[in-house]
Amino acid sequence: MSEESIRRPGGRSARVRAAVLDATLAELADGGYDQLTVEAIVARSGVHKATLYRRWGGIDGLIADVLSRSVEQPWQVPDTGSLGGDLHAITRLIYEGFTDPEQGAIPRNLIVAALRSSQAAQALTGFFETQHGLAAEVVSRAVRRGEVPEGTDAVDVVRTACAPLYYRLFVTGEPLEEEAAGRAAEAALAAARAGAFLPRERPA
Amino acid sequence: MSEESIRRPGGRSARVRAAVLDATLAELADGGYDQLTVEAIVARSGVHKATLYRRWGGIDGLIADVLSRSVEQPWQVPDTGSLGGDLHAITRLIYEGFTDPEQGAIPRNLIVAALRSSQAAQALTGFFETQHGLAAEVVSRAVRRGEVPEGTDAVDVVRTACAPLYYRLFVTGEPLEEEAAGRAAEAALAAARAGAFLPRERPA
DNA sequence: CTCATAATGCGACCCAGGTCGCTTTATGAT
DNA sequence: ATCATAAAGCGACCTGGGTCGCATTATGAG
Numbered sequence: 001m002s003e004e005s006i007r008r009p010g011g012r013s014a015r016v017r018a019a020v021l022d023a024t025l026a027e028l029a030d031g032g033y034d035q036l037t038v039e040a041i042v043a044r045s046g047v048h049k050a051t052l053y054r055r056w057g058g059i060d061g062l063i064a065d066v067l068s069r070s071v072e073q074p075w076q077v078p079d080t081g082s083l084g085g086d087l088h089a090i091t092r093l094i095y096e097g098f099t100d101p102e103q104g105a106i107p108r109n110l111i112v113a114a115l116r117s118s119q120a121a122q123a124l125t126g127f128f129e130t131q132h133g134l135a136a137e138v139v140s141r142a143v144r145r146g147e148v149p150e151g152t153d154a155v156d157v158v159r160t161a162c163a164p165l166y167y168r169l170f171v172t173g174e175p176l177e178e179e180a181a182g183r184a185a186e187a188a189l190a191a192a193r194a195g196a197f198l199p200r201e202r203p204a
Numbered sequence: 205m206s207e208e209s210i211r212r213p214g215g216r217s218a219r220v221r222a223a224v225l226d227a228t229l230a231e232l233a234d235g236g237y238d239q240l241t242v243e244a245i246v247a248r249s250g251v252h253k254a255t256l257y258r259r260w261g262g263i264d265g266l267i268a269d270v271l272s273r274s275v276e277q278p279w280q281v282p283d284t285g286s287l288g289g290d291l292h293a294i295t296r297l298i299y300e301g302f303t304d305p306e307q308g309a310i311p312r313n314l315i316v317a318a319l320r321s322s323q324a325a326q327a328l329t330g331f332f333e334t335q336h337g338l339a340a341e342v343v344s345r346a347v348r349r350g351e352v353p354e355g356t357d358a359v360d361v362v363r364t365a366c367a368p369l370y371y372r373l374f375v376t377g378e379p380l381e382e383e384a385a386g387r388a389a390e391a392a393l394a395a396a397r398a399g400a401f402l403p404r405e406r407p408a
Numbered sequence: 409c410t411c412a413t414a415a416t417g418c419g420a421c422c423c424a425g426g427t428c429g430c431t432t433t434a435t436g437a438t
Numbered sequence: 439a440t441c442a443t444a445a446a447g448c449g450a451c452c453t454g455g456g457t458c459g460c461a462t463t464a465t466g467a468g
Contacts, residue, residue: 011435013445033322038425048447053426055445115374116320118238125377132376156384159368159376160391166375167367170319172336173329179404180360187364187395194394196387215465217415242455252417257456259415 019045020052024066028109036063036113063113064123070110071130083142083192087161087185090135094165095181111170132158139192153197160197161188223249224256228270232313240267240317267317268327274314275334287346287396291365291389294339298369299385315374336362343396357401364401365392 023045027036038059042049056062078089098108114120132155139154148157164184168174191197227249231240242263246253260266282293302312318324336359343358352361368388372378395401 013435016446049425050427050448051446058426111375121377124375128376128378153387156387159371160364160388163367163371163375164363167363167370170375171315171328171367171370172332172363173325174332182404183357183360183400184364186400187391190398190400191391191394194398196390196394200383200386217465220416253455254418254457255416262456 016045016047016051017055020047020056020062021066021069023047024062025106028113029106032105032109033112033116036109057119059113060117060119063110063117063120066110067114067120067123067127071127074134077134077137079138079141083138083145083147084185084189086138086142087157087189088182090138090158091161091165091181091185092178094162095176095178098165098169099176108169111166115170135162142192148192149195149198151198152192152195153199156197157188157192160191161185220251220255221259224251224260224266225270225273227251228266229310232317233310236309236313237316237320240313263317264321264323267314267321267324270314271318271324271327271331275331278338281338281341283342283345287342287349287351288389288393290342290346291361291393292386294342294362295365295369295385295389296382298366299380299382302369302373303380312373315370319374339366346396352396353399353402355402356396356399357403360401361392361396364395365389 020041023041024036026044027040031040036059038049038052041047041062042052052058052062056065075093078086078093080086080089096104098104111124114124135158136154139148139152139157142148143150143152143154161184164187165176165181168176168180224245227245228240230248231244235244240263242253242256245251245266246256256262256266260269279297282290282297284290284293300308302308315328318328339362340358343352343356343361346352347354347356347358365388368391369380369385372380372384
């Protein structure tokens, strides 16, 4: 949206954007969901309120922008040599990313904030599409190795591994322990091996 | 919270509560997340704004009340004779509940609304705790039948079956098809059979 | 039937979120 | 260096969510 469509990528616009995004993350870090107010961001960044509304349209657009920015920073897809190892590594990454006592609050609050706005929710959809696409690579490799049957829906394996973590964190509000993350990976692995992610043939 | 703690369960309080909750559901039905405003509910129910704030404290409390009310209406846990059949029935119930072209909007918007408030999110946690507890029965039966290994974490099987549906609907925003629901059940079944939900012994 | 009072109705009020028109600044092209 | 203009600053203003004090109603007890 507000990627490189800026007419003047020179100093000022960039500085303002950086200031606002930094302030947003900072606010997200110590504050949380409810404290993420335009006033606070304006106060912290020193940018005028009207400017923020003009460029982002409000909190929603701001969160969406933060999200789309985080997509641009790719991560290293694990490659341990086995599907089980890779899935465990992925769920562990998620687990650590969200539960780290210091840095975990930022992504956690970011997702929560994104869930609270229709506009940002769309950005979230794109975010996960990207992440799923990247992560699906571990399944493709496993198919090539013959670990799981050909025709296995790679993205669905990833979804199955990740879903329980997000489910706990953001839907049911249950605590997320390390063991739960491991189990989710284990379950996805077992299901994939059993062929649960093959295109179904009969309506059952 | 606001269950039977009402001092005057007689006509008026009950009428007001019914009117407000009905109006909330109605608003949830046709409107959606963002249209769920106090003004709209007040206008539709004929109840005064101040009354609503006094009794529920705002939209958050109202949603929480609607949620806790829906918990009281228990559902029939399926018993098809096999774990696979039961899990499929459960995910199908969820699928139909949320995707029904007419009635589906209400629970969908209700969850979305609940996700948007700290207070209602707590009510959601209780809601899922109850649902999980009920649904876990199908796993307990399967353990007794010897379908899955003894020691299997029943609630975790249920979580694994349900998580992908909620994940799609409320986190990633992907569409939820019937096939995806079936696959989730299938995956949970396969994983349970393979012993993925046994207490782990070694740190792996 | 009467009465104390819980609960709602009512409207004025406050204030934070968001908008608007204008001014000022700084970017990038000439 | 100059200049047209995109973008940010600025403050007044508007709107609507949320609160307060008081009047009114209806409930349930005696």
